[in-house]
């Protein structure tokens with residue numbers, strides 16, 4: 001290799017290492033590659049367009065995947081797992097059987113070592129759901145029922161509690177598994193598509209809902225994030241997973257202003273791409289793939 005090429009590569013490395021150690025900024029395309037934050041708790045709200053997926057990496061490197069976007073995001077999900085060097089998922093949670101949550105899960109299960117899988121006790125007659133059950137069966141996994149009151153064994157420093165569904169609902173969204181993650185003094189609440197009825201039952205259950213970070217329910221639809229629930233959660237940061245120009249009007253304007261009034265800083269996949277939340281047990285830092293819009 002010519003001497004000048006070596007010199008330029010060295011320069012690029014120096015420039016890159018001068019950035020924040022958790023991201024690499026690429027000025028030409030205006031985006032930032034979010035890196036793994038080893039030794040901390042990292043929750044990546046992956047940009048899967050109109051859908052939801054959260055990848056969690058614990059301080060000791062344990063992994064958890066909650067949902068995996070829609071069917072057309074299978075390859076996107078596999079690429080994300082590769083990007084974050086995930087070959088094994090200690091816990092997989094399919095929050096509820098809607099395609100925008102479990103669509104990509106079948107391929108993830110086919111291609112990844114999975115230890116435990118949790119899903120609520122509600123089925124669906126869609127091809128998407130059947131395909132997921134096939135993948136689970138092929139891997140000889142046994143689905144554990146997602147419901148309120150479970151404590152999940154993940155990382156000894158991080159407490160993982162399932163706080164919903166606390167009852168049985170006809171509405172699949174309300175059957176969403178809701179997970180509360182506590183690390184040191186920081187808490188994240190990941191709510192799937194849980195709507196007001198489930199929120200009411202979570203409040204009734206007496207669980208402490210106050211959280212540093214709220215994964216906003218149902219893509220910011222006005223079916224969720226009721227004022228009483230939000231007043232209990234009191235999040236500093238709120239992350240909304242919705243796709244650009246989606247047909248549902250997500251996120252709803254009422255919810256955006258409700259979150260703002262509650263004092264939460266709002267981050268959105270549709271505007272900022274993947275959102276990374278990192279906790280060292282005391283403080284939370286947020287990085288986004290793109291600057292707003």
Ligand SMILES: [Zn+2]
Pocket residue numbers: 051052098100101193218219
């Ligand atoms: Zn959804």
